[in-house]
Amino acid sequence: MGTPAIEIEGLTKDYAVGFWRKRMRRSLDNLTLQVEEGEAFGFLGPNGAGKTTTLKLLMSLVFPSAGTARVRGRSIDDVRMHREIGYLPEQPYFYDYLTARELLDYYARFFGYPLAERRQRVTRFLERVGLADAGDVQLRKFSKGMLQRVGIAQAIVHDPQVIFLDEPMSGLDPVGRREVRDIILDLKRQGRTVFFSTHILSDAEMLCDRVAVLLGGKLQGVGAPGEIVSMEVYGMELFFEMRPGFLLPTALAGSATKIGERYRVEVPEVQLYPVLEQLRNCQARILSVAPLRPTLEDYFLKLVARDKADPHPAGEGAR
């Protein structure tokens, strides 16, 4: 296997807090992970988990208190590393006196492309993010969703091999989220490495080869979404409808929820057949029976609940 796309070793960040800046608050605690070339890697965690701090450290916007990181074999201190990466910050904001076309042209200039190539690239990437018609509009007139798309375009305008996206779906409507998902899948198909942070778990489950879960600045686990959570079935979910003149079986009266004309009930796997028998007896119409597996979201919520029950402030006053 070649050089990993991203190698993070013991990355730690302490921020000085308080009026005299003597107290230290640890935002990221000894993060170590590797992302291989061509992977779509999800970086999950609730707000304040350390996701943005990690991305800022990788971009050299803030400097580590300890640890190192390399992207495609180059240290994050090496400015040449930036030729191979693209970055979309969280809730991006751009020079609002520029048009989208001017902004992309401005960023493309840093890569030394000649004028003709810059023009061609800018047009191509505006089209790619669905902004072909808005290229000559000043960014001050852009909606949040449009700014997010410009943000993605500036991150990929120079065809980087590794793309870092901080909450790329946040603030987008369903259509926008779908488009961003398509762009990420497209980048992955081209063999690019996509490292993105999110707290929208369904997106991570849908897009990622692997995910890392971060909580309180500490890494909780890394793996394929299916590996992270147990694939064991913990129950069955039934949807059914009652025929006119029949009553809900008394055994289900406490657990079934009515949704419009339908009922939904969760039962342990061993009770599936007795419940189905009761429903058959009252001629209920079974709409669906599906196994229940924990989702990444369940895993995530469990971690947060565990952390709240047994909080270990990550290094308060650690230094």
Add this chain to the structure above:
Amino acid sequence: MSAIPAVVAINTFREAVRDRVLYNLIFFALMMIGASILVGEISIGISRLVIINLGLSAISIFGLVMAIFIGVGLVSKEIEKRTLYTLLSKPVRRWEFLVGKFGGLLLTLTVNTILMTLGLAAALYYVSRNFLRADASVLVAVYFILLELALVTALALFFSCFSSPMLSTLFTLGVYVSGIFSKDIRDIGMLTRNPAMQAAAQVLYYVLPNFHNFNTITAAAHGESIPLSLIWQNTAYAALYVMLVLIAASAVFSGRDLK
């Protein structure tokens, strides 16, 4: 200037133009027109003196206000609006960003000063119907104002690398005013006969930018010629001082966490 600072500089200039910074020229033009008409009415013989004095003072004040108030926002605005995050994710070093920002504002100030100088020349021609050989001193005075603005911009940029815009404005103004009186500070220090005070005054004299030497407005208004040696001396002094301040700003900014 290498390619990357130039790209940042051109964008900074474009920002200033689109933010209607050059609208100050309208006030300048109105002031010069008003002054020319008024001078023609009330003063005989000293109209040139009044116009040159007023014009150069206005060029200096307008430029100073722009250099300080735009200068202190050059870095902080980019951090506050987070536009710097995307910029620094490109192959741009922090010092290149700073030099580009400095260059962009200096370009804006130069264009602004050139346009105001043209306005002053027009007013001068209106009141006296001719140009004199001694008017070359006016151009030298304008050049010195530009050097002074370069120094002030570098100072504003330096302070904005580690303090808020409000504090940076105060620091820059403080240094500017002290810089005008740096010679007096040294002289007063020498009068104290206290060796510590004398040494402190001497250090301040050398550390503070010496703005006194850049002010040749009165000489220009009286048509006095400005020695070539002063032109060289001021140019070298400003270039060296700006370079040192920008190196210090880069050193501070390169280690700063952009939270």
